[in-house]
Amino acid sequence: MIPEFAILGHPNEGKSSVLSTLAEDDSVRVSPIPGETTVCRSFPAIIDGREVLRFTDTPGFQNPARVLVELKKRAKSGDNPLSDFRSFAATVPELHDDRELLGPVERGAGIIYVVDGSRPVRNVDRAEMEILRLTGKPRMAVINCKEEGEEHLEAWKNEFRKNFNCNRVFNAHRATYAERILLLEALKSIDQDWHRPLSQVVEAFRKDWAARNDSTVDIITGLLTDCLSLQISENIGPGEKTEECRARLFRTYSETLAKKEKVAHQRIRSLFKHNIFQYELPPHSVLHADLFDERTWQLLGLTKKQVVIAGGLGGAAIGAGLEMATLGHSLGIFTVAGTVAGALGALFGGESFSGKAELMGIPLGGERVQVGPAKAIDLFFILLNRSLLYYRHTINWAHGRRDYNKASQPLIQATPRQAFTDRWSAGNIKICHDLFKTMSKKNSDSDDRATTRFHELLRTTLLEISESE
Ligand SMILES: Nc1nc2c(ncn2[C@@H]2O[C@H](COP(=O)(O)OP(=O)(O)OP(=O)(O)O)[C@@H](O)[C@H]2O)c(=O)[nH]1
Ligand SMILES: [Mg+2]
Structure with missing residues (x-):
């Protein structure tokens, strides 16, 4: 199976920019106006004509507090809270984006959670992180600082330690080839099952670069x-x-x-x-x-x-x-x-x-x-x-x-x-x-x-x- 990673987060944090840099695809839509991405779109990484990895862009969370309440309710009663929540959200128009962004996670994608680490952590972020933890899927947090300054980094990292398998700093505007490889290497560690396929992907990327x-x-x-x-x-x-x-x-x-x-x-x-x-x-x-x-x-x-x-x-x-x-x-x-x-x-x-x-x-x-x-x-x-x-x-x-x-x-x-x-x-x-x-x-x-x-x-x-x- 081709490894898939969904890029999730709050609107306008740089999700699409991170994806564009990671996948080396300048056709990804990026905009300063929040809400640019409204539907999920997958970008395959193709090497030698073969898809080796897939990144999926998603809309930002719109109602994290409500999603968290609904998900927790279903976590108590059902076996599959995520798909129960998505069935329910299909009937609630204001939950459209929240339902949409969880689609790739429901089908098994790993999670890359993107935050702008140059701003403070807020309660909505905590709700989003908890939602992702409740999905039980392998997940990594990526800190993409849109502005200079590191004063909030430690606070973000503390939150991440509670909710993610690992976290990394990765700047959508400045990341180099070496940093892209390091991020892919780090993804290997978030789930044992991905170790082998991702090692092959990293090897293929290195060969392709050479x-x-x-x-x-x-x-x-x-x-x-x-x-x-x-x-x-x-x-x-x-x-x-x-x-x-x-x-x-x-x-x-x-x-x-x-x-x-x-x-x-x-x-x-x-x-x-x-x-x-x-x-x-x-x-x-x-x-x-x-x-x-x-x-x-x-x-x-x-x-x-x-x-x-x-x-x-x-x-x-x-x-x-x-x-x-x-x-x-x-x-x-x-x-x-x-x-x-x-x-x-x-x-x-x-x-x-x-x-x-x-x-x-x-x-x-x-x-x-x-x-x-x-x-x-x-x-x-x-x-x-x-x-x-x-x-x-x-x-x-x-x-x-x-x-x-x-x-x-x-x-x-x-x-x-x-x-x-x-x-x-x-x-x-x-x-x-x-x-x-x-x-x-x-x-x-x-x-x-x-x-x-x-x-x-x-x-x-x-x-x-x-x-x-
Ligand atoms: N300076 C700077 N700007 C960034 C960086 N990453 C993203 N941006 C800008 O932030 C804005 C939002 O970026 P997007 O990648 O569209 O954000 P998004 O999270 O996909 O937003 P939605 O699709 O609306 O949820 C754009 O104007 C980007 O150019 C960064 O690392 N540095
Ligand atoms: Mg976007």
């Missing part, structure tokens, strides 16, 4: 290969200066890279099941800056020390990297990008040919200008760090969050460096360097060993990001 990370590794490697090997060329127009043509080409080149990056990031977004809402990036995120913005290069490129390490590894690519770190600023590369592209040649292979251009063996005549493949290893690190930033933001954006429209200023303050690769060892820099060399060589065969080692490095990095706070 598979998503593997796909992310492929997406990021694909993006790097695509961007670093990108090469575009064009004939210099009649009366056009070589520099102008080069600048025009560089603009096309940078726009093409930006498009490829966007597509890759959107693929990561859908892998992690953010289907409906376009969540915002934090206002201070360096991702708001363009790929060729000076700040991007300063914050996400190699550190000075790493440039020296990379320089020691040799190869034409590195000269450009060194030049970037030491001369990039004084050359004014960033401010001139797109206008005077002369200095970009060192970084992006802005070559021009005369008389070499041909199509199917036919010389085209005139001059031809070419941009790419990239010679600066910095671009490799920038694309990589930007993807890792995007990944971290995506996996930590809880599905239950709905504050998408909060004005976000595209500010980029003088933030500290945000690069994941800053602390990478010389060995890791070499792994990237080896792969970069094969990527940026024209017509090169891919180097399987370099790719494999890079995949391993990236997989470990993603796992570290998933498991960090």
Whole structure:
């Protein structure tokens, strides 16, 4: 049987938000107006096309004091007080929601009771908790604090100890992958019968997460290969200066890279099941800056020390990297990008040919200008760090969050460096360097060993990001 958990509680406490985050489903209806959920709705957790777990959203209690009285009456006289109560409530319109929310419990669902732990415990809450205790079903309490402050937590926990098998703090807006796994692990302990199936579910979740990370590794490697090997060329127009043509080409080149990056990031977004809402990036995120913005290069490129390490590894690519770190600023590369592209040649292979251009063996005549493949290893690190930033933001954006429209200023303050690769060892820099060399060589065969080692490095990095706070 598929384990089912009903999310119960008072109206507007965040039941649907908790469910949305737990089930990674952004289609769950959430609203600031109490009474949003009026009927039960089940959300299956599907892994490999198979339903492994089911969470059921329910309306909030409307008349807990009355329900408690009715239930207690039936507990004294009948064998099945819950179903007796539900039959009775079917004839009382004002008990509609209370009857509805107990439906999943009657059919055997475990209980996840959600409270907003940032407010004090009231008598209605005590009545709700007692109702749940009277059902005799395995139950866990979840504290979802809607506001900051912990002054009421101890009081809540004291109440929970009397009525629940266990309790946990779980925030619908901030819970991470690691916290979701911890909650599922805790559910195992509320009933012995669920230990085995839930262990399998947790195992399936972990495997599924690893598979998503593997796909992310492929997406990021694909993006790097695509961007670093990108090469575009064009004939210099009649009366056009070589520099102008080069600048025009560089603009096309940078726009093409930006498009490829966007597509890759959107693929990561859908892998992690953010289907409906376009969540915002934090206002201070360096991702708001363009790929060729000076700040991007300063914050996400190699550190000075790493440039020296990379320089020691040799190869034409590195000269450009060194030049970037030491001369990039004084050359004014960033401010001139797109206008005077002369200095970009060192970084992006802005070559021009005369008389070499041909199509199917036919010389085209005139001059031809070419941009790419990239010679600066910095671009490799920038694309990589930007993807890792995007990944971290995506996996930590809880599905239950709905504050998408909060004005976000595209500010980029003088933030500290945000690069994941800053602390990478010389060995890791070499792994990237080896792969970069094969990527940026024209017509090169891919180097399987370099790719494999890079995949391993990236997989470990993603796992570290998933498991960090
Ligand atoms: N700041 C903050 N707001 C939250 C949190 N959880 C829920 N909310 C907000 O609280 C409001 C109610 O959330 P819902 O998840 O719809 O609550 P519910 O318990 O399902 O409510 P009903 O269906 O009406 O019973 C929404 O505006 C949520 O965005 C939280 O952890 N932090
Ligand atoms: Mg709801």
